[in-house]
Amino acid sequence: MTPHATPGATDADADATEGRVYNVAGQDWDEVIADVRDLSGSEQVVVNMGPQHPSTHGVLRLILTLEGETVTEARASIGYLHTGIEKNIEYRTWTQGTTFITRADYLMPFFNEAAYCLSAERLLGIEDKIPERAQIMRVLLLELNRISSHLGGIGPFGFELGATTIFLQGVRLRENILDLFELITGLRMNHGFFRPGGVAQDMPAGGLEAIRDFLREAPRLVHDFRTLVDANPIFIARTKGIAYLDLQACMALGVTGPMLRAAGLPWDLRKSQPCLGYESYEFDVPTVDTCDTYGRYLVRMEEIEQSLRIVEQAVDRLADRTAPNDPWMIQDKKIGWPARLSLGPDGLGPSPEHIAHIMGQSMEALIHHFKLVTEGFRVPAGQAYVPIESPKGELGCHVVSDGGTRPYRAHLRDPSFHHMQAISVLCEGGLLADVIPAIASIDPVLGGVDR
Amino acid sequence: MSEPEGPPAEDNGGLPARLGEQRLTASVVQTGMFGAEGTGDTSGYGRLQVRKPPPLSSEPPYGGYFDAVAQALGNALEPAGLGFSDAIERVVVEYGEITFHVRRERLVEVADKLLHDPALRFEIFSGVSGVHYPDEAGRELRAVYHLLSITHNRRIRLEVGAPDADPHIPSLTGVYPASNWHERETWDFFGIVFDGHPALTRIEMPDDWRGHPQRKDYPLGGIPVEYRGTKVPPPDERRSYT
Numbered sequence: 001m002t003p004h005a006t007p008g009a010t011d012a013d014a015d016a017t018e019g020r021v022y023n024v025a026g027q028d029w030d031e032v033i034a035d036v037r038d039l040s041g042s043e044q045v046v047v048n049m050g051p052q053h054p055s056t057h058g059v060l061r062l063i064l065t066l067e068g069e070t071v072t073e074a075r076a077s078i079g080y081l082h083t084g085i086e087k088n089i090e091y092r093t094w095t096q097g098t099t100f101i102t103r104a105d106y107l108m109p110f111f112n113e114a115a116y117c118l119s120a121e122r123l124l125g126i127e128d129k130i131p132e133r134a135q136i137m138r139v140l141l142l143e144l145n146r147i148s149s150h151l152g153g154i155g156p157f158g159f160e161l162g163a164t165t166i167f168l169q170g171v172r173l174r175e176n177i178l179d180l181f182e183l184i185t186g187l188r189m190n191h192g193f194f195r196p197g198g199v200a201q202d203m204p205a206g207g208l209e210a211i212r213d214f215l216r217e218a219p220r221l222v223h224d225f226r227t228l229v230d231a232n233p234i235f236i237a238r239t240k241g242i243a244y245l246d247l248q249a250c251m252a253l254g255v256t257g258p259m260l261r262a263a264g265l266p267w268d269l270r271k272s273q274p275c276l277g278y279e280s281y282e283f284d285v286p287t288v289d290t291c292d293t294y295g296r297y298l299v300r301m302e303e304i305e306q307s308l309r310i311v312e313q314a315v316d317r318l319a320d321r322t323a324p325n326d327p328w329m330i331q332d333k334k335i336g337w338p339a340r341l342s343l344g345p346d347g348l349g350p351s352p353e354h355i356a357h358i359m360g361q362s363m364e365a366l367i368h369h370f371k372l373v374t375e376g377f378r379v380p381a382g383q384a385y386v387p388i389e390s391p392k393g394e395l396g397c398h399v400v401s402d403g404g405t406r407p408y409r410a411h412l413r414d415p416s417f418h419h420m421q422a423i424s425v426l427c428e429g430g431l432l433a434d435v436i437p438a439i440a441s442i443d444p445v446l447g448g449v450d451r
Numbered sequence: 452m453s454e455p456e457g458p459p460a461e462d463n464g465g466l467p468a469r470l471g472e473q474r475l476t477a478s479v480v481q482t483g484m485f486g487a488e489g490t491g492d493t494s495g496y497g498r499l500q501v502r503k504p505p506p507l508s509s510e511p512p513y514g515g516y517f518d519a520v521a522q523a524l525g526n527a528l529e530p531a532g533l534g535f536s537d538a539i540e541r542v543v544v545e546y547g548e549i550t551f552h553v554r555r556e557r558l559v560e561v562a563d564k565l566l567h568d569p570a571l572r573f574e575i576f577s578g579v580s581g582v583h584y585p586d587e588a589g590r591e592l593r594a595v596y597h598l599l600s601i602t603h604n605r606r607i608r609l610e611v612g613a614p615d616a617d618p619h620i621p622s623l624t625g626v627y628p629a630s631n632w633h634e635r636e637t638w639d640f641f642g643i644v645f646d647g648h649p650a651l652t653r654i655e656m657p658d659d660w661r662g663h664p665q666r667k668d669y670p671l672g673g674i675p676v677e678y679r680g681t682k683v684p685p686p687d688e689r690r691s692y693t
Contacts, residue, residue, distance in 0.1 A: 078655070079655040086640075088671065088686070090671075091671050091689075251574045252629070253629050265601070272604050374692075375692040376692070382545050382546055383550070383595070384548060385597050394575075394577060398597065400582055406691070408582070413577055417636075418578060418629065418633075421629060421631060450655055451655075
């Protein structure tokens, strides 16, 4: 590997220290090939791939050393999407934190929020006091999000292999889920819907029916997708035996999630260390033992089917809860957000009943509202780490409180960041073309990697 | 309950130690009752001083599987000539999670035992999270490690402190290869130098960036924004209640 160029060095300096540098930016390939052919002696070419490469799931930069078409060294360079989410959270209240954390891995916003809120709730000591309705809604949204995240990984993966049909089939089903998100939370992504203490709103009118409609339709769409892809000879040729990572390597690299389950270990935090009441739902943990890209695809597809099962159970449970005023936010007035949202002629805002209550009836309610909204609630000092099983593996949020109203530190342990370390192991010794399936089999989202 | 330890009697002119007097040396973490600053004190609580509580330390039994982990770790450290108390400064059990505060010189040995001892087997390295406590002299910088054992279905936390003046902590890359990027991130954000790391370079910030942005003395930055005719100050200049 050549060292980085000295800042301020000219092209000639760079050539002298790093060997001949070629910029490939849309010109005639023949010129490049002719130039490279003239290189005397060495067959080794260092190729810079990214950060603006469509197959890198965001802004990931790979530095590949090639001998012919074989990758002898693969290095990943990240940081192009660093937005300082963790730093910003330290200057906001605990409730405002969800607005930031949801934007980390933007394909699984609910999981980011859940990891953060569960950790905050552990510090608050209110883990047992979260209303049942909120927990069911969280599970429901998380599992829908798991499906959309997997489809957001597999669909574009097909696109990267050159198959637009796989992409469109994946996006079609994902679109239905995003419509549900929009109906329930108001947004298709970056919801900020989970709050410490519960969720922001109740299930809207017609929400359960829309999910039921989706559940009637979804198995057929998943089946269509699998009919198209599962036994597709081109897809199999591009994925079977590619990016092999066996159980031993997974353990050494700390890999979790579908990659670990594709190596044969049925490790799923929803089963082994359940939270949110996952132990009361019926579902299986699919595994395969092929350790390759195809196996990871199969695990993800089967997880989609299992998630549909969980969503169905969660919908039934919500439908069974017919008691009036079933809370979806903790009833502790020192923590629970007081306002209820309602749709008025000028858009969504606090409900007129709540405004009438705090402005006309109760001085204490006004004080509580004012204190919670401007100052936030105080969280006892200490640290907590509550990991959950995200679509990509173990996702945890290490939160530290100094006893104040703002997180002293919130660190997201993102599975994409962790798994990107396996890139060299997955790619080296393989062909250049197999780098793309290798990245896609990790299913990284750079928003989560860089935060 | 034993008597709280006070300063020696001769420092007091022969008077007995006053209860809680040693806490007066602790730093003040909050003044007043309500956290607001910059306005006149109308509450009557303005002279209240809340001092930093002494560091938590739990005594066995820790409860749950924590005792088994501590026992196994003690047994594993003994044959190497490292007592448990020599390597672990203190143990904190809080919020149902256990934290081992490890002396930094012993970190690699402890991690090695945690990974390889059959009674421990913490196979999965769940990352490093740095924390900066500028007020805690001598151990301002912390590296917090989360470890997971799939074999025993257990989870523990290690915490290692280093002073700002000597921000060195040994690298765990030799024991857990997956700590590589996490340590680079912690170096990038906090300036903790992980000795023995194969390539400790910045990972999120640009290579030529100055400073370590997640430290508490590093400003958030930002500009005031005009909104409906009034200026909203940047987030780090808004009123804080903590």
